[in-house]
Amino acid sequence: MTLKGDGTFTTTGWPTDLEGAAGPPELRDGNGTWELTSTDGAGYPISLTFHRISDFWNSSKDGGYYGTGLYVDGSRQVPRLYEYRGDPDVCDLNRFKRGS
Secondary structure (H helix, E strand, C coil): CCCCCCCCEEECCCCCCCCCCCCCHHCEEEEEEECCCCCCCCCEEEEEEEEECCCCCEEEHHEEEEEEEEEEEECCCCCCEEEECCCCHHCCEEEEECCC
């Protein structure tokens, strides 16, 4: 995933757990917009609005959007982004590492 400074993002190989999506998850790509949201404990600190996910969703054709988000911990210098896979009580996480 690449989060760009203009509020857009692109993904490759994610999201992995889309019910009804065709094709292998590792080949899936997508794009959309992102924004930082309130940190009051409700919802995702980083909100993602997909405009397109290959073999699953295309807003220009299907209308609407697919929304999800990411949680954040760490520091400003070393942020860590993650999401829960399935039930949060199981603590199975997708972790994102900062690239160059």
